[in-house]
Amino acid sequence: LPWNWGGCPGGPEYAWVAAAIVHHTVNSNGYGPGDSVGIMRGIWAYHVNSLGYCDIAYNFIVDNYGFAYEGRLGGVDQPVIGAHAINANTGTTGVAMLGTFSSVTPSGSALTTLENVIRWKFQIHGVNPFDDPAADILGHRDTSATECPGQALYNYLPYTRHFVKAGW
DSSP, rough: OOOOTTTTTTTOOBBOEEEEEEEEEOOSSSOTTTTTHHHHHHHHHHHIIIOSSSSSSSSEEEEEOOOOOEEESSSSTTTTTOOOSSOOOOOOOOOSSSSSOOOOOOHHHHHHHHHHHHHHHHHHHTOTTOOOOOEEHHHHHHHHSSTTTTTHHHHHHHHHHHHHHHTO
């Protein structure tokens, strides 16, 4: 997908990574494995054309089949500043689960990928979740008044923290 250079004429901005913020995209959960890219194109169009962002707000999107996709351009291994959590974008990576997780938890494949993406991102940026008190895995609702990432996914976040640490 192209970059909206008019929204960010200088291109991607970079900072550091100290935490991860988990989101859900609030799309239907009834999609097939071949539908994920089309749904993300719709998210891109909404974020760029309606909200005026440079690109997709999230750094990563994970579909219910366990595939991780780059959201915001600039390098998955880089500390790209997203637009996923007002007043909490700098120093965080935003990972969105593709779907709505108010009453259902993402698939096991999706949750494993979520944990692996966060662990990998922490490892390449030197964030040790054991001895860095600033390192955390938050739900979007922990940073602003929203229901995101949905109650069922939010309830799973303690396990996400556990499995990120367990694989360290």
